[in-house]
Amino acid sequence: MSIKVENINYIYGQGTAFEQYALKNVSFEISNGQFVGLIGHTGSGKSTLIQHLNGLLRASSGAIYYNGENIYADGYDMRALRSKVGLVFQYPEHQLFEVDVFSDVCYGPKNQKLSQEEVEARARFALTQVGLKEKYWKQSPFELSGGQKRRVAIAGVLAMKPEVLILDEPTAGLDPRGRDEILDQLARLHKEQKLTIILVSHSMEDIARYADRIIVMNHGEKMYDGTPKEVFHHYKELEKIGLAAPQITYIVHRLRENGVPISDDITTVEEAKTAILALIKKGGR
Numbered sequence: 101m102s103i104k105v106e107n108i109n110y111i112y113g114q115g116t117a118f119e120q121y122a123l124k125n126v127s128f129e130i131s132n133g134q135f136v137g138l139i140g141h142t143g144s145g146k147s148t149l150i151q152h153l154n155g156l157l158r159a160s161s162g163a164i165y166y167n168g169e170n171i172y173a174d175g176y177d178m179r180a181l182r183s184k185v186g187l188v189f190q191y192p193e194h195q196l197f198e199v200d201v202f203s204d205v206c207y208g209p210k211n212q213k214l215s216q217e218e219v220e221a222r223a224r225f226a227l228t229q230v231g232l233k234e235k236y237w238k239q240s241p242f243e244l245s246g247g248q249k250r251r252v253a254i255a256g257v258l259a260m261k262p263e264v265l266i267l268d269e270p271t272a273g274l275d276p277r278g279r280d281e282i283l284d285q286l287a288r289l290h291k292e293q294k295l296t297i298i299l300v301s302h303s304m305e306d307i308a309r310y311a312d313r314i315i316v317m318n319h320g321e322k323m324y325d326g327t328p329k330e331v332f333h334h335y336k337e338l339e340k341i342g343l344a345a346p347q348i349t350y351i352v353h354r355l356r357e358n359g360v361p362i363s364d365d366i367t368t369v370e371e372a373k374t375a376i377l378a379l380i381k382k383g384g385r
Contacts, residue, residue, distance in 0.1 A: 106163045114160055152164060230285055264297075314332075352372060
């Protein structure tokens with residue numbers, strides 16, 4: 101077990117006439133090595149929730165455990181927690197501040213009191229992992245493209261060797277190629293390094309393709325928690341809260357309405373391709 105969230109509430113303006121719940125009685129557990137998609141409409145509590153997981157925000161009530169330890173216990177080392185649970189914000193500019201890319205990525209491990217040799221080794225490794233070419237390493241991060249900035253922000257977190265990587269809309273504003281490159285690299289990191297990844301995204305296609313579990317937030321509460329097939333089975337309920345299923349889900353249901361005997365739990369184009377080819381092969385016999 102990596103993260104356990106137990107009945108947390110987060111209240112804005114607590115004790116005032118403007119009191120409002122941003123999170124309400126949220127509970128879940130995320131095991132080591134899972135790839136979790138976190139979805140919800142704007143204002144559903146997604147960004148507020150992920151900032152609780154590494155202690156940037158403190159719950160008004162409830163508890164959060166990391167590897168069995170209550171992060172709200174007296175004397176708990178929040179700095180160590182933030183090294184283990186890394187958060188990449190939606191806008192990389194909020195994380196980038198050094199004069200050049202390499203110095204920026206060195207910042208995290210340097211604050212872990214590592215030797216300069218180890219700091220630089222980690223930075224080189226992290227930049228290589230995110231696929232940023234060495235010719236950019238001595239440039240100002242603010243001279244880079246949006247996709248390159250995101251790679252630097254992710255590398256800065258990876259250089260601290262986290263056990264959990266949380267990403268808030270890491271592909272927002274990127275073209276399809278840039279989006280796929282970032283997400284494919286995250287999937288590779290998840291597979292090769294056994295990283296626990298929590299991905300916040302508005303793209304249902306991306307969530308269905310990469311996540312093995314989805315948590316749906318609605319008005320600060322957890323609405324659904326299950327596999328992509330389980331969650332997107334409720335596509336009509338998701339529509340009512342401003343979400344949708346992947347486009348392929350609607351295509352599959354239209355095919356079924358027209359008499360095509362295809363499974364109704366398909367969530368990715370690859371699954372649909374396999375199912376349709378199997379039907380064609382079966383029909384040709």
